Amino acid sequence: MSMKLTFEGRTALVTGASQGIGRAIALALSLAGVRVIGAARRSALIDALSEQAQSAGGRPIDSLGFDMAEPGASRSLAAAAVDLAGGAIDILVNAGGASRPIALQSPDAEWNEAMQIGFFSPRELTHALLPGMCARNWGRVVSITGTSEPQFLSASTPAKAALHAWSKGVSLEVARNGVTLNCIQPGRIRSEQLMRRLPTPDDERRYAEQLPMGRLGEAEELAAAALFLVSSEAAYVSGVVLPVDGSFRRFAF
Numbered sequence: 001m002s003m004k005l006t007f008e009g010r011t012a013l014v015t016g017a018s019q020g021i022g023r024a025i026a027l028a029l030s031l032a033g034v035r036v037i038g039a040a041r042r043s044a045l046i047d048a049l050s051e052q053a054q055s056a057g058g059r060p061i062d063s064l065g066f067d068m069a070e071p072g073a074s075r076s077l078a079a080a081a082v083d084l085a086g087g088a089i090d091i092l093v094n095a096g097g098a099s100r101p102i103a104l105q106s107p108d109a110e111w112n113e114a115m116q117i118g119f120f121s122p123r124e125l126t127h128a129l130l131p132g133m134c135a136r137n138w139g140r141v142v143s144i145t146g147t148s149e150p151q152f153l154s155a156s157t158p159a160k161a162a163l164h165a166w167s168k169g170v171s172l173e174v175a176r177n178g179v180t181l182n183c184i185q186p187g188r189i190r191s192e193q194l195m196r197r198l199p200t201p202d203d204e205r206r207y208a209e210q211l212p213m214g215r216l217g218e219a220e221e222l223a224a225a226a227l228f229l230v231s232s233e234a235a236y237v238s239g240v241v242l243p244v245d246g247s248f249r250r251f252a253f
């Protein structure tokens with residue numbers, strides 16, 4: 001058996017493709033020969049990524065503007081992506097989102113928006129694309145989640161926990177249709193949101209010293225795991241939560 005990952009003319013939709021983890025996954029898929037549609041609010045950044053992908057020998061990356069905070073935007077994005085793809089989205093990577101520290105007294109609206117971005121939006125997008133995947137008997141969904149070990153109160157942690165439980169449940173429903181759903185739990189991966197908190201090289205060095213590997217993870221290292229999960233070779237891997245965290249989590253099980 002060849003160790004080469006195969007994608008056989010697949011088309012992927014990647015949210016959060018303007019920055020960080022989603023951007024690295026969109027680029028890696030394009031370099032692997034997959035037709036990629038990227039979505040985020042800053043679609044111009046995805047157009048710039050497309051140029052970069054093509055100069056490196058990858059396929060062009062189409063962009064669609066999309067705000068996950070807007071109820072109903074996921075359904076419109078799914079329809080626009082299917083249209084752009086000429087009928088089939090085979091691979092969905094839910095990488096858009098953000099961590100969201102929150103005060104105990106925060107109003108309901110803030111919690112609701114965090115759930116909208118962190119859970120309702122990726123759930124709606126996935127459910128809109130699943131019937132097509134099931135009908136074609138092939139599909140891959142990877143959701144980028146986050147820690148299950150809260151170190152402070154964050155409104156995104158319960159949304160990520162909901163994604164874990166939902167992804168597992170749906171994976172059972174579509175297991176006989178050639179469709180897999182998995183989650184990747186990032187540790188501390190270099191990204192726009194993390195680097196805002198570490199503006200100088202000294203800040204990064206001090207922060208990285210606390211991590212088991214003494215360094216941040218790179219988005220490309222997480223993209224490598226995502227590429228495996230969406231490949232044809234990963235057909236029997238479904239319903240898992242895969243940490244890509246340099247052994248950051250405390251518990252083995």
Ligand SMILES: NC(=O)c1ccc[n+]([C@@H]2O[C@H](COP(=O)([O-])OP(=O)(O)OC[C@H]3O[C@@H](n4cnc5c(N)ncnc54)[C@H](OP(=O)(O)O)[C@@H]3O)[C@@H](O)[C@H]2O)c1
Pocket residue numbers: 015016017018019020021022023039040041042043066067068069095096097098099117144145146147156185186187188189190191192193194
């Ligand atoms: N990096 C880490 O160490 C780490 C750790 C744990 C979990 N995560 C999770 O990994 C996922 C990816 O984050 P990242 O680290 O790659 O961060 P990032 O560099 O800040 O990228 C976040 C991406 O999500 C998009 N996004 C954010 N809010 C959006 C909205 N309202 N509508 C549409 N798109 C939106 C952003 O695009 P626009 O701003 O252009 O819309 C951007 O492309 C997030 O869910 C994050 O919580 C990351």
